[in-house]
Amino acid sequence: MTPKRKRLWMLVGSLAVLGAAVALVLTALNDNLVFFYSPSQVAEKTIPQERRFRLGGLVEMGSVKKNGQEIRFTVTDTHKTIAVVYSGLLPDLFREGQGVIAEGSLGPDGVFVAREVLAKHDENYMPPEVAKAIKEAGQWKERK
Secondary structure (H helix, E strand, O other), rough: OOHHHHHHHHHHHHHHHHHHHHHHHHHHHHEEEEEOOOHHHHOOOOOOOOEEEEEEEEEEOOOOEEEEEEEEEEOOOOOOOOEEEEEEOOOOOOOOOEEEEEEEEEEEOOEEEEEEEEEEHHHOOOOHHHHHHHHHOOOOOOOO
16 A cells, blocks of 8 residues: 555544544534523424423512422513423522523423523523513613
8 A cells, every 4th residue: 555545544534533523522512502592482482392491581470389399480571471390499589570590391281390490680690582571571670
């Protein structure tokens, strides 16, 4: 085999290994990628039940119901609402009328099953899409 042919096979082998490494990295990234949606976006899109995503908005007033460790509440962006069920301890800042981000997936009945709940004490930490929807609905609370 000539040196030229050896270099060609070395280049082809290196490209194959590089391609396999890129494919593995992209697969791992896709598995860990979590998208953020508002209730209106969830209503507009068809999201597979097993797909994990983050749901953000405001906890609707009068919607929090506790039954032992299970907590049910509704998240709204003032246009659409989604029921959420969560088992576990809620953050100290969680309350009705405050911003919340829940990570989980949609159940077969359309209820969002949260694995983690993050309470936000200020609209400054809210994603721009949710903040815009709240401002348009006239529910935005200005900081003093």
